[in-house]
Amino acid sequence: MSETVLLTGVAGFIPSHVADVLIDRGFRVLGVDDFSQGFRANISHLKGHPRFEFHEGDVRDERLMEQLVARADCIVHAAVRGLASSVEEPMVDLDVNTRATLGLLRLAAKRKVRRFVYASSASVYGSPTKIPESESDCVGPMSPYAVSKLAAEQYCLVHHRVYGLPVVCLRYFNTYGPRQTPNSIYGGVVSIFIDRALAGKPLLVFGDGAQTRDFGYVADIARATGDAVTASGVEGVVLNLGSGVETSVTALAAEIISIVSGDPAVDPSSSIRYEARRIVDNVARRCADISRAGQLLDYRPLYALREGLRATIEWFRGLKKDA
16 A cells, blocks of 8 residues: 655645656655645646545644644655745744744654655855855754744754654755746746746846856756655755756856747847845755765756746746646
């Protein structure tokens, strides 16, 4: 009999892809989401699937979570309040991202689940002291969101050390791909750029564009998350998940403009507009050391940036055709 995985935040961008991976591998998925961050369209293709069961609800609902954990062999906890929400409502951010995680950990320890996978974030590093960033580096959160994610991550590790709960924490870097929303200035820059490029609007770069990020394609990240559910030797471990490649925001914008225009030699300068730096998420450089994930999960990103961008742009074009 196949195992059951409780997947929180299932209607979110990355978790919806994780659900696909788990179901394809034969797991039963109990998905829960309150649609505060996720979208029904992200899981509409799973409706009626014999190995998918959806519950609309809040991860702060202790009674609901107790009922679902009682049915789960493993948990992938990916429900989250996002960066913009954390800036606007830091107390709600703390309640959802940290307190609810602690409650779920307590239930998981009581139930003795086989594996608890926590979706953390590279934002916990803050401004890095070196590149690439490795899991043993010092952390320095620079937003309420990053603080709440780091606190939850630490609660996970403590539950492994003190209570013997088999946890693994995955620090996602800048993940992009189909199903990512462009509807927030603090959302995924790839989806925002693509949405504007397809609409013939200039791409807005905050700062001088020299700031770098590590852009990981969602299929790679979801696959590794699924691997973390079954891999041995990862209990109590933190793992970076990204591409391991550093790309400037200006270079990203130019690549997207090139693909959308169909001309690899196009001059992107007229289609990029530079704006003042943002209040948050203005780290100068970001790039993941993914060697530990390579050793423990056999993680090897399969998608180069241009390939992943092409697939994401085609998905966005499909949305516009259907609109």
